[in-house]
Amino acid sequence: MEKKYNHELCEEKNYKLWEDSGYFNPDNLPEGESYTVVLPPPNVTGKLHMGHAAMLAYQDALVRFNRMRGKKTLWLPGTDHAAIATANKTEKIIYEKEGKTRHDLGRDLFLERVHQFAKDNHDTIINQVKKMGASLDWSREAFTLDEERSLAVRTAFKRMYDDGLIYQGARIVNWDPFMQTTVSDDEIEYKEEKTSFYYLQFGPFVIATSRPETKLGDKYVVMHPDDRRYKKYEHGQKITVEWINGEVIATVIKDDVIDPEFGTGVMTITPWHDNTDFEIAERHNLEKEQIIGFDGKMLPIAKEFEGLKIKKARALVVEKLREKGLVVKVEENYTHRVALNSRGGGVIEPQIKKQWFVDVNKKFNLSFSKIKGFKTGDEVSLKELMQKVVETGEVKIFPDRFNKIYYQWIDNLHNWCISRQIWYGHQIPVWYKEGETYCDINPPQEEGWEQDPDTLDTWFSSGLWTFSTLGWPKETEDLKKYHPTDVLETGYDILFFWVARMILMTTYNLGEIPFKNVYLHGMVRDGKGKKMSKSLGNTIDPLDMVDEYGADATRLSLVIGSAPGNDIKLSEDKIRGYRNFANKIWNISRFIMMRTEDYDNSVTEKDWSDEDKAIYSEFVEAAKETTKNLEEFKFSLSAETIYHYIWHTFADKVLEDSKSVLDDESRKKTRQDLLRRILLESLKVMHPFMPYVTEEIYQRFPFSDKKETLMIEEWPVL
RNA sequence: GGGCGGUUAGCUCAGUUGGCUAGAGCGCAUCGCUUACAUCGAUGAGGUCAUAGGUUCGAGUCCUAUACCGCCCACCA
Numbered sequence: 027m028e029k030k031y032n033h034e035l036c037e038e039k040n041y042k043l044w045e046d047s048g049y050f051n052p053d054n055l056p057e058g059e060s061y062t063v064v065l066p067p068p069n070v071t072g073k074l075h076m077g078h079a080a081m082l083a084y085q086d087a088l089v090r091f092n093r094m095r096g097k098k099t100l101w102l103p104g105t106d107h108a109a110i111a112t113a114n115k116t117e118k119i120i121y122e123k124e125g126k127t128r129h130d131l132g133r134d135l136f137l138e139r140v141h142q143f144a145k146d147n148h149d150t151i152i153n154q155v156k157k158m159g160a161s162l163d164w165s166r167e168a169f170t171l172d173e174e175r176s177l178a179v180r181t182a183f184k185r186m187y188d189d190g191l192i193y194q195g196a197r198i199v200n201w202d203p204f205m206q207t208t209v210s211d212d213e214i215e216y217k218e219e220k221t222s223f224y225y226l227q228f229g230p231f232v233i234a235t236s237r238p239e240t241k242l243g244d245k246y247v248v249m250h251p252d253d254r255r256y257k258k259y260e261h262g263q264k265i266t267v268e269w270i271n272g273e274v275i276a277t278v279i280k281d282d283v284i285d286p287e288f289g290t291g292v293m294t295i296t297p298w299h300d301n302t303d304f305e306i307a308e309r310h311n312l313e314k315e316q317i318i319g320f321d322g323k324m325l326p327i328a329k330e331f332e333g334l335k336i337k338k339a340r341a342l343v344v345e346k347l348r349e350k351g352l353v354v355k356v357e358e359n360y361t362h363r364v365a366l367n368s369r370g371g372g373v374i375e376p377q378i379k380k381q382w383f384v385d386v387n388k389k390f391n392l393s394f395s396k397i398k399g400f401k402t403g404d405e406v407s408l409k410e411l412m413q414k415v416v417e418t419g420e421v422k423i424f425p426d427r428f429n430k431i432y433y434q435w436i437d438n439l440h441n442w443c444i445s446r447q448i449w450y451g452h453q454i455p456v457w458y459k460e461g462e463t464y465c466d467i468n469p470p471q472e473e474g475w476e477q478d479p480d481t482l483d484t485w486f487s488s489g490l491w492t493f494s495t496l497g498w499p500k501e502t503e504d505l506k507k508y509h510p511t512d513v514l515e516t517g518y519d520i521l522f523f524w525v526a527r528m529i530l531m532t533t534y535n536l537g538e539i540p541f542k543n544v545y546l547h548g549m550v551r552d553g554k555g556k557k558m559s560k561s562l563g564n565t566i567d568p569l570d571m572v573d574e575y576g577a578d579a580t581r582l583s584l585v586i587g588s589a590p591g592n593d594i595k596l597s598e599d600k601i602r603g604y605r606n607f608a609n610k611i612w613n614i615s616r617f618i619m620m621r622t623e624d625y626d627n628s629v630t631e632k633d634w635s636d637e638d639k640a641i642y643s644e645f646v647e648a649a650k651e652t653t654k655n656l657e658e659f660k661f662s663l664s665a666e667t668i669y670h671y672i673w674h675t676f677a678d679k680v681l682e683d684s685k686s687v688l689d690d691e692s693r694k695k696t697r698q699d700l701l702r703r704i705l706l707e708s709l710k711v712m713h714p715f716m717p718y719v720t721e722e723i724y725q726r727f728p729f730s731d732k733k734e735t736l737m738i739e740e741w742p743v744l
Numbered sequence: 745g746g747g748c749g750g751u752u753a754g755c756u757c758a759g760u761u762g763g764c765u766a767g768a769g770c771g772c773a774u775c776g777c778u779u780a781c782a783u784c785g786a787u788g789a790g791g792u793c794a795u796a797g798g799u800u801c802g803a804g805u806c807c808u809a810u811a812c813c814g815c816c817c818a819c820c821a
Binding site for chain 1: 746747748749750755756757758759760767768769770771779780781783784785814815816817818819820821
């Protein structure tokens with residue numbers, strides 16, 4: 027054995043050994059209780075980042091641990107087509123290189139390009155996942171947009187459509203005029219901006235707005251019913267008002283969403299372009315008019331302002347209001363929040379549009395239920411299902427403070443807008459012909475039907491992930507054996523996007539929970555606590571770290587010193603520290619190998635001296651604690667315990683003391699047996715955290731009765 | 745406006761149902777190239793565990809306030 031552990035020579039080789047052994051695939055493991063984890067599928071938009079590395083480190087630890095404990099363990103890999111993100115990136119690249127937009131290429135040609143881009147990224151990502159040492163069953167790999175998943179998506183859509191849970195409706199959506207698509211509430215980012223705040227004379231009222239250009243069509247003036255100042259105006263009263271483009275007849279509306287303290291306590295509404303206004307209009311059955319087109323330009327209703335872009339129109343509208351003497355005052359430097367598309371698009375312009383929705387409040391009959399608290403046939407809503415499975419503890423969330431956050435989110439949950447005006451993704455399985463609508467898993471046979479051009483929100487397909495990957499809607503053996511899954515391990519940032527949607531989809535479609543436990547890890551930040559981002563230039567590339575210090579060190583640095591749900595701060599120093607630990611284990615093994623060359627394998631535990639036994643029991647204590655902590659998802663404590671034992675007890679004390687013992691012929695033999703024993707078992711216990719170095723030593727060390735790989739050795743303690 | 749975290753060694757963080765003489769990594773100081781390892785070893789400096797009260801035999805850990813950081817959610821025109 028070399029003086030230093032060289033990860034470069036060991037990692038690829040051992041991954042191949044594991045893969046070739048076939049034991050990533052549970053079909054090749056002995057029968058037993060199943061243990062399932064599905065990998066949160068990385069997006070095919072780029073390469074692996076530290077967040078992925080963290081997720082792989084945690085999950086691989088769980089999976090290897092349970093495999094060694096004799097569970098029939100399945101860790102199922104895959105990737106996510108990440109509709110909007112992937113389409114955007116591709117379009118951006120095409121635009122930069124060729125100056126063409128997706129409209130220049132057309133749907134088919136553009137999709138071809140996206141598929142190629144997705145495929146290239148997929149290959150990169152998969153290779154990187156392997157480099158981390160992840161013991162995933164590649165024979166079951168899935169993609170959220172492949173044939174089987176597509177069938178699952180269409181099946182789920184059809185069922186929900188038939189149950190009346192999916193409907194088409196006109197609603198205010200977050201429209202991105204730049205990317206020509208809708209954006210979900212969760213994908214919006216707000217940015218504070220200084221702007222002018224205008225007080226305008228609207229008949230007898232003064233109204234305040236930061237967006238005068240939307241006010242062109244306003245003909246409803248709204249105030250709080252209890253506001254004394256406006257007592258003399260009746261609900262429904264008509265008032266003639268001189269406005270931007272001449273006289274309008276305005277109607278007084280009283281509604282208690284109005285805050286009398288804000289501005290003047292009166293506002294006019296623009297139902298087509300504002301969510302609050304839309305809701306007021308819905309409540310009072312008011313007319314809604316579109317002012318701004320989907321291209322972000324003023325419509326004919328704006329008369330002289332027609333065709334102007336929003337910013338330009340605003341300036342001109344204000345100018346005209348000034349000329350007419352309708353501007354009462356202007357507050358400069360008014361702070362308000364601008365909604366932006368977080369997927370790299372433009373400023374959001376609310377619009378009314380026909381969209382597909384999942385109704386989360388509508389009651390339906392559960393066609394089948396194994397869910398605690400609900401029987402087959404019970405009448406429930408999706409919202410109730412989502413709530414109940416966490417309330418009853420059937421799905422447990424770690425750390426549990428996220429329960430509260432989850433409930434709060436459910437309470438605020440609106441119907442889920444699932445249609446997207448992009449081309450890449452699962453096209454909605456609905457066809458139209460002469461005013462007729464047809465929804466099915468497969469297209470209609472006859473000629474002349476045209477499919478809805480929209481695609482589904484990417485979370486619709488990833489919501490099915492725990493069971494679509496196991497072959498659903500077919501009734502497969504895998505589905506029976508491996509579902510519900512045991513643990514869903516992911517970052518807390520996608521608790522709502524994804525975890526909640528999986529609960530929705532699984533309880534609805536299967537009548538059971540998707541997973542028993544949800545473990546949420548934090549975001550990986552840099553050494554100073556800043557979010558790692560390309561623009562800040564503070565990213566640490568996991569692959570660079572793997573090359574430099576090894577996958578084991580990189581993994582351990584992400585596991586130790588981080589608490590569930592708390593952000594992980596990572597620095598290169600920390601990784602280097604754990605690289606040194608890998609080397610320490612290496613040298614411990616070297617020492618034992620050199621000093622036990624004349625090992626007598628007839629010696630057993632029975633022959634041990636009391637001192638030997640005492641030393642061993644100290645190991646057992648540490649191993650037990652490691653085990654217990656890992657069972658309870660206390661990754662950091664678990665790894666730290668065995669780390670500390672190996673370095674500061676086994677190496678610093680036991681080996682140091684053993685030097686003299688090994689020189690003493692009378693005590694040597696049993697001590698040799700003891701050291702070999704503790705070494706082997708330490709390797710096992712360390713293996714879930716540092717698979718490569720432990721495997722490499724295992725392969726080289728002349729242990730008796732070795733198996734093909736350490737990966738399937740038996741866990742040493744209960 | 746609601747909610748959730750954090751505040752522990754110079755830095756970044758752990759701390760399991762309250763028992764801690766408060767730990768880890770990195771950094772720092774002194775010594776040591778001793779045939780497992782200098783990616784090391786030995787020794788050491790460094791903390792009124794944010795602040796103020798309280799519960800308790802005992803509190804970093806539980807309770808109540810306060811301060812400052814951070815995050816999430818929400819329709820303030």
